[in-house]
Amino acid sequence: MDLINFNNFSYRYKGNEEYALNNITLNIQENKFILLAGETGSGKTSLIRCTNGLIPQFYAGFYKGSVEIAGLDTVETSIADLSTIVGIVFQNPENQLVAMTVENEIAFGMENLGISRDEMIKRIDESVKLTEIEHLLHKAPFELSGGEQQRVAIASILVLKPKILILDEPTALLDPYMAKKILNLLKAIQVEQKITVIISEHRMDLILPLVDDIILMKDGHVIEYDNKDKIINGENFKNLAINHPMVFSIFNDLHINKIIRGNIPASIPEAIKYLKDLK
Amino acid sequence: MVGKITENSPVIFTKDVEYAYSNGTLALKGINLSVFKGELIAIMGKNGAGKTTLIRTFNGLIKPQKGDVLINGKNTSLKNIAELSKNVGIIFQNPMHQLFSNTIEEEIKFSLKNLDLSDEEIRNRTNNILKTFNIEKYRKRSPLTLSGGETKKLAIASIFCRNPDILVFDEPTLGQDSREIAFFTNLVKQELDKGKTIVIVTHNIEFAMENVPRTILMADGRIIADGPTRSVINKEFLTERSSLILPQICQFNSELLKIGIKCPDDVNSRNEMKSFLENYLKNKINNIKGETY
Amino acid sequence: MSLEFLNAFKFMKKNTFLHNLDPRSKLLFSIVYTISALIFTEIMPLLIILLSIVPVLISGRLIKQWIKSIRGLFFLFIIIIILNTFFMSLSFAISMILRISIMVSAFSIFFLTVDPNDLALSLISMKIPYEYAFSFSLAFRFVPTIATEAQNIIDAQQSRGYEMQTSGFINQIKNLFPLLVPLIICSIKRAFNVAEALESRAFGSQKDRTFLYKIKYSMKDWIFTIYLVSILIFAVFTRFNFILMPVWLTWSLPV
Numbered sequence: 072m073d074l075i076n077f078n079n080f081s082y083r084y085k086g087n088e089e090y091a092l093n094n095i096t097l098n099i100q101e102n103k104f105i106l107l108a109g110e111t112g113s114g115k116t117s118l119i120r121c122t123n124g125l126i127p128q129f130y131a132g133f134y135k136g137s138v139e140i141a142g143l144d145t146v147e148t149s150i151a152d153l154s155t156i157v158g159i160v161f162q163n164p165e166n167q168l169v170a171m172t173v174e175n176e177i178a179f180g181m182e183n184l185g186i187s188r189d190e191m192i193k194r195i196d197e198s199v200k201l202t203e204i205e206h207l208l209h210k211a212p213f214e215l216s217g218g219e220q221q222r223v224a225i226a227s228i229l230v231l232k233p234k235i236l237i238l239d240e241p242t243a244l245l246d247p248y249m250a251k252k253i254l255n256l257l258k259a260i261q262v263e264q265k266i267t268v269i270i271s272e273h274r275m276d277l278i279l280p281l282v283d284d285i286i287l288m289k290d291g292h293v294i295e296y297d298n299k300d301k302i303i304n305g306e307n308f309k310n311l312a313i314n315h316p317m318v319f320s321i322f323n324d325l326h327i328n329k330i331i332r333g334n335i336p337a338s339i340p341e342a343i344k345y346l347k348d349l350k
Numbered sequence: 351m352v353g354k355i356t357e358n359s360p361v362i363f364t365k366d367v368e369y370a371y372s373n374g375t376l377a378l379k380g381i382n383l384s385v386f387k388g389e390l391i392a393i394m395g396k397n398g399a400g401k402t403t404l405i406r407t408f409n410g411l412i413k414p415q416k417g418d419v420l421i422n423g424k425n426t427s428l429k430n431i432a433e434l435s436k437n438v439g440i441i442f443q444n445p446m447h448q449l450f451s452n453t454i455e456e457e458i459k460f461s462l463k464n465l466d467l468s469d470e471e472i473r474n475r476t477n478n479i480l481k482t483f484n485i486e487k488y489r490k491r492s493p494l495t496l497s498g499g500e501t502k503k504l505a506i507a508s509i510f511c512r513n514p515d516i517l518v519f520d521e522p523t524l525g526q527d528s529r530e531i532a533f534f535t536n537l538v539k540q541e542l543d544k545g546k547t548i549v550i551v552t553h554n555i556e557f558a559m560e561n562v563p564r565t566i567l568m569a570d571g572r573i574i575a576d577g578p579t580r581s582v583i584n585k586e587f588l589t590e591r592s593s594l595i596l597p598q599i600c601q602f603n604s605e606l607l608k609i610g611i612k613c614p615d616d617v618n619s620r621n622e623m624k625s626f627l628e629n630y631l632k633n634k635i636n637n638i639k640g641e642t643y
Numbered sequence: 644m645s646l647e648f649l650n651a652f653k654f655m656k657k658n659t660f661l662h663n664l665d666p667r668s669k670l671l672f673s674i675v676y677t678i679s680a681l682i683f684t685e686i687m688p689l690l691i692i693l694l695s696i697v698p699v700l701i702s703g704r705l706i707k708q709w710i711k712s713i714r715g716l717f718f719l720f721i722i723i724i725i726l727n728t729f730f731m732s733l734s735f736a737i738s739m740i741l742r743i744s745i746m747v748s749a750f751s752i753f754f755l756t757v758d759p760n761d762l763a764l765s766l767i768s769m770k771i772p773y774e775y776a777f778s779f780s781l782a783f784r785f786v787p788t789i790a791t792e793a794q795n796i797i798d799a800q801q802s803r804g805y806e807m808q809t810s811g812f813i814n815q816i817k818n819l820f821p822l823l824v825p826l827i828i829c830s831i832k833r834a835f836n837v838a839e840a841l842e843s844r845a846f847g848s849q850k851d852r853t854f855l856y857k858i859k860y861s862m863k864d865w866i867f868t869i870y871l872v873s874i875l876i877f878a879v880f881t882r883f884n885f886i887l888m889p890v891w892l893t894w895s896l897p898v
Contacts (some may be wrong), residue, residue, distance in 0.1 A: 167837070246395075247555055318558065330631050
């Protein structure tokens, strides 16, 4: 069974004339690390909101078609039920941390679901080790740095044991060292827990080496969804105004000038391999 | 893109500047900095290193507790914020912290208020700035109806219309795609050509490497490096302290060296690397062709 | 009276007898002392009540914050003395000052030692619905965030030439718009973000919500409660039988 199914889904926010999402058809499997890429305003955040029912239950508007998560329809299933399958970490961690201490924060979702105290303690222990925040348990949210806040937000979603973890621009407010650390952490979690992780990200150079598949969006449409190599060598990827990694952009130009042939390397290791094979 | 130095005395000068917040944390611990007219510099460092505190001393939002900050030769302690912000225009990260007027036109007019301009001059500047930023069509619309990228443009426009000679940007490329970053880069070029001095606080190493000649690195309230971007962002400073990682071009350079391809010293930007690889590969192809003869 | 005065009400986590008491017994403390302060107008009883707070402050290691809060009221005290010396007596003025000090100290102790988290829990234990108790603690949680946001807005507007000081009453009101409008808009946006994050974590989905931490009235709390109730009884008794009290208790300044 597909984990995520968009069936000709369109959506427009109330009060807007234009559709934010146009006829989206998308089938996503489990155990994948996926990049969601597109120009600003292409509908990435709206797509994310569909996965746990926020659209159309929380955001009033008009929709056509359907979205199914693990077979459950996102209109008929409550957001609370869907949040046991889909965990979303939103853009600004400051606005997601609602408790006065990190420990209470991580427990929050489980408390809402009525999970027993013993189970809560067990899960907190696991997720805190995974995200390396044991030393922060008794701190208040505003005492934390951006990177720490982000890890707390991730831990507080992981305890709900979602099958799908979605992050909307998780590294936006972070410095480069922390951004790299978080993305690598997310990859490690995806591989270890065998869940599907979808990340909407602008920092191509950091994330491309880690992904399996890429979803490309433009003007509210999903214009392509495939594995990384197919997407990178396709026409759509080059023409979108996304922040292509430097290596890709150089080799793309060389490809256009017919100086290289075959697959375009998108990361430094790939470029090195290409040049090594030439020798 | 190069910022030319055109005069001898610095337009921004700080000497032994110290500042602590009311809760006691020392944000700036002895800052010495000189920025000359027409320069383009980047300030980089971890969140909490003191970057935004430092730029706030340039227009008087923060007055140092020890040391001096001189803008255009005059000590900031002698002027108030309104005076200083005529010369130093800071564009902060979040445009939503500024927008409150009924229309975009009024938003620009609000920025021009304390400059003592004639009505005609106000009209001219408003028209010009709206045209320059390509937001004339939104003139009578509420600022709240703009998209994210356009609100950022409006925020920049509302400082530019005041024509300060020193521009300071706080994280201008955050969350922007390549189109928006290209627009911004072009804007910076144009302002440099007009003789402005530009300071950019940024995490975007790639942007700094490609476009900014001089970088100041901060950590724990101090300046730990100050010099040409290409030499500042190198291995020595890549510790958790400064929160940087090697820019793509430097990583690529060192990986190429490992497989026996040495790039000349002047390959430090995307275009230079592209030209180098183009020549290298062309030679390879010619050699292969040559060998098969 | 600077903003420093407000610091005297900010919670800080410590491990003392006082901090570890249930928030309800501390609320009782504030109420008992306030009532005691209000039933007396004579200097000596009020002074005794005020001094009896000091050991409590010492046990909670709160002397520094307490001095700050009293210092913050200094200006107010001067005004009271001046006004009352003209209209009433200096003696009365001093009584007023003591009363205010007791009430401020009593509630200051409450806010300094009660973790907002526990406050929500204590409200729930008093049968207030979870949603209301939670919105209470959520407000507390976001106070520092909104304060920082307000400062950022002031900085951004000042950088455009906005001037904080202006003359004329109507102008001063108009002058608040560039600060208030962005603040309100940003707060509303933030509220939306928080709401969608809460929804995404199943907030409000179960009637039988579980809790990681619970508050319980312990033996210490019962002892403290008995102590407080005794003080109250003693105070009321003294009031009604004031004539029978020793002379020094009824002493007041000749002025």
